[in-house]
Amino acid sequence: MxxxxxxxxxxxxxxxxxxxxxxxxxxxxxxxxxxxxxxxxxxxxxxxxxxxxxxxxxxxxxxxxxxxDEEDFRARARAFRDGFAGWKVYYAAKSFLCTTVARWVVEEGLRLDVCSNGELTVALRAGVDPALLEYHGNNKSLPELRRAVSAGVGAIVVDSLVEVERLAAATADLGATQAVMVRVTAGVEAHTHEYIATAHEDQKFGFSITNGDALEAVRRVLAAPGLDLRGLHSHIGSQIFDAAGFEVAARRVLRLHARVSDELGTTMPEMNLGGGFGIAYTTQDRPMSPAQLAAEMTRIVGEECRGLGLEPPQLSIEPGRAIVGxxxxxxxxxxxxxxxxxxxxxxxxxxxxxxxxxxxxxxxxxxxxxxxxxxxxxxxxxxxxxxxxxxxxxxxxxxxxxxxxxxxxxxxxxxxxxxxxxxxxxxxxxxxxxxxxxxxxxxxxxxxxxxxxxxxxxxxxxxxxx
Missing domain, CATH: 2.40.37.10 (Lyase, Ornithine Decarboxylase; Chain A, domain 1)
Incomplete structure (x- = not known):
């Protein structure tokens, strides 16, 4: 009863x-x-x-x-740097940013992921080398894109066909070439809150792999003279505690990576698997260590690349809240x-x-x-x-x-x-x-x-x- x-x-x-x-x-x-x-x-x-x-x-x-706690912050940054040795590790500016923290991030060997003109302003004010910046966002305006290109941002993650057109226009006006990542949605339902799950089909971010939008976006980037296609970007959500979702996402993204090589004759040198790793807010939370996450994700990518006959691309990760949280x-x-x-x-x-x-x-x-x-x-x-x-x-x-x-x-x-x-x-x-x-x-x-x-x-x- x-x-x-x-x-x-x-x-x-x-x-x-x-x-x-x-x-x-x-x-x-x-x-x-x-x-x-x-x-x-x-x-x-x-x-x-x-x-x-x-x-x-x-x-x-x-x-x-x-x-x-500065000592704790720096130690967590180093743990991701060392755990993911050989990967590009991007600190999430949106989690918390000020000029001092931006400097700590770079001093500990990390890069910086910004997603607004304001975050870019803080990073530049802090003296961060623009080449260490990755610029996100689903609705970047032409003035924002022009500023990012002019500043020399290391990579811009494009999120719509309109944005591809805007970025191509910006590079043409400035006589510049801009490195680009294409954000894709892998159709993975991360086990997290609805508002911070970002790789299922019905949401605002990225190009769907399933319906062919992602491949079309790659074609458009390749056709734009001022855009240098570096690779695909996938992000399945935030406050994630295991690597299971990444296994499915990596498999789908790497298959698209191989398809671009086979059908379009372009081998993309990089891939960003996102991150959004969880932290312990209460005793019910059991986060994995950076070393554990790195070992699992490296294994996943390695096994899938071997199955597809691919050379593993340069990998990037975005730990999200796991550093400053x-x-x-x-x-x-x-x-x-x-x-x-x-x-x-x-x-x-x-x-x-x-x-x-x-x-x-x-x-x-x-x-x-x-x-x-x-x-x-x-x-x-x-x-x-x-x-x-x-x-x-x-x-x-x-x-x-x-x-x-x-x-x-x-x-x-x-x-x-x-x-x-x-x-x-x-x-x-x-x-x-x-x-x-x-x-x-x-x-x-x-x-x-x-x-x-x-x-x-x-x-x-x-x-x-x-």
Missing amino acids: STTHEAGWAHAPGGLRGPAWLSPPADPNALVPSLWSSTAHKRDGDLVVGGVAVADLVAEHNTPAYVL PSMCTVYTVGTVKPVTLDGGAVRTYVSVDGGMSDNVRTALYDADYSCTVAGRASEAPPVLARVVGKHCEAGDVVVRDEFLPADVAPGDLLAVPGTGAYCRSMASNYNHALRPPVIAVRDGQARILLRRETEDDLLATDVGA
């Missing part, structure tokens, strides 16, 4: 027990190491990152604030704690913090799960299941859907959420006219501001009536 409540586990008899993957901790003060950057630890209850106590950072910089945490101050009685007498504890969906929209947008910890003190209270919410005028303003916190969590406590490096600051907004938080890098006991906190003057700067 089923005991499942029609409204879900939260309303079932016996009170709140949390989702199946979340267990009450023996010590609600302890960190789960897999969720945090490598230098993060607790010292007498205080969270310390990069040798800096978070409470000391807050005393100087207030909350909310993003805290970026775990390297950053967000620190908040608790404002209110509100116990709410639900059906059947169960009580949910709502912990409101001084940020929310303006600095982390992923929970509302993707139904994403996060963890958190009380960051400024130790507690001897037992764990209680809580929901961490923001201060915005929106019922969906949830930061952490379910987490066990000490039962004595109270206004004024510091709360830190790990795994916020990817897409949180880059997707941050001024919703409710909130001011975007600073990004503070920490390393060897030192802290420095990479992006300052916005001010009310920033908020009013574009208001022409002010």
Whole structure:
């Protein structure tokens, strides 16, 4: 006989027990190491990152604030560089970008994947060699393409026949030749959220291999005098934990690669298999290491190339959030704690913090799960299941859907959420006219501001009536 409540586990008899993957901790003060950057630890209850106590950072910089562990970031970049030795490894600018981070990326031997004029501007301002840049996007305008070509961007990934025409016109006007990758959709359903699965047929990116659009795009690029076809680009999605989807995608993309050689007489020297590797947001996530991913993907490509009688092309990968995601945490101050009685007498504890969906929209947008910890003190209270919410005028303003916190969590406590490096600051907004938080890098006991906190003057700067 089923005991499942029609409204879900939260309303079932016996009170709140949390989702199946979340267990009450023996010590609600302890960190789960897999969720945090490598230098993060607790010292007498205080969270310390990069040798800096978070409470000391807050005393100087207030909350909310993003805290970026430089040592961890660099180590993850090197792990992908070394794990994928011989591959081109592109850091995803869209995950998080500022001039300092762009420099770190290049210093650690990686390249940079940009997908907008703004990201290109930051990369160039940082002094990144344009030849190390790959330019993505499904709707690049003629002025954007002209600027990318003029800057000397290493490769432009074309995404539509209109874009092929625009890029050909830009190169003709500038008297330039531009290296091009053709983005293809392999028809693979990545096991991830619908909004970040990008290789199935019914979506905005790329040319379908199945219906012949991809081959036609290759023909158009080859026919354009100013375009240098380098290869095919495939991306199956984001927050992916295994190589199974890449096996199917690689097989289909390599078959098209062989077909271009056989039918059009052109051997493309490169291939980009995308990436979008997952990170651990909660204990239910089990990401593979860069070395494991590299071994699997190299094996997949090698076996398929042997079967097709091909020389393996120069391979590229885009790890996505897997570099910066775990390297950053967000620190908040608790404002209110509100116990709410639900059906059947169960009580949910709502912990409101001084940020929310303006600095982390992923929970509302993707139904994403996060963890958190009380960051400024130790507690001897037992764990209680809580929901961490923001201060915005929106019922969906949830930061952490379910987490066990000490039962004595109270206004004024510091709360830190790990795994916020990817897409949180880059997707941050001024919703409710909130001011975007600073990004503070920490390393060897030192802290420095990479992006300052916005001010009310920033908020009013574009208001022409002010």
